[in-house]
Amino acid sequence: MGYAYYEIIRNGEKIEAGYGVEAVCEKADCTEKIDxxxxxxxxxxxxxxEHGCGGYFCGEHLTYDNQCEACAKVADEAA
Structure with a gap:
């Protein structure tokens, strides 16, 4: 399987994913173009x-551990 384009199920919804799929950061009010x-x-x-929500975020909204701010907060509270 290549990683340029594929489909996944996230929260019961089929979405397109892969580095060939243009997108926008999923953080509210962020308009950074990503894939x-x-x-x-x-x-x-x-x-x-268990490591993250499966959302797609720009570098500003991902932590060093590749988690969005919400998932990083949950992980910190669990530690």
Whole structure:
């Protein structure tokens, strides 16, 4: 399977993903252009997992551990 384009199920909805899919950061009010590749993914698995929500965020809204601000807060509280 290539990672330029594929479909995933996230929150019960089918979405297009991959580094060939143009998108905008999912942080409210952010208009940064990104793609839906693994480099912009919150977590480790497209669609979401125990490490993140599976959303796609620009570099400003991802932590060093590839989590969005909300998922990083939950992880910090669990530690």
């Amino acid at each position: 839906r590749g693994l480099g912009y993914l919150c977590g480790k698995t497209p669609g979401g997992d």
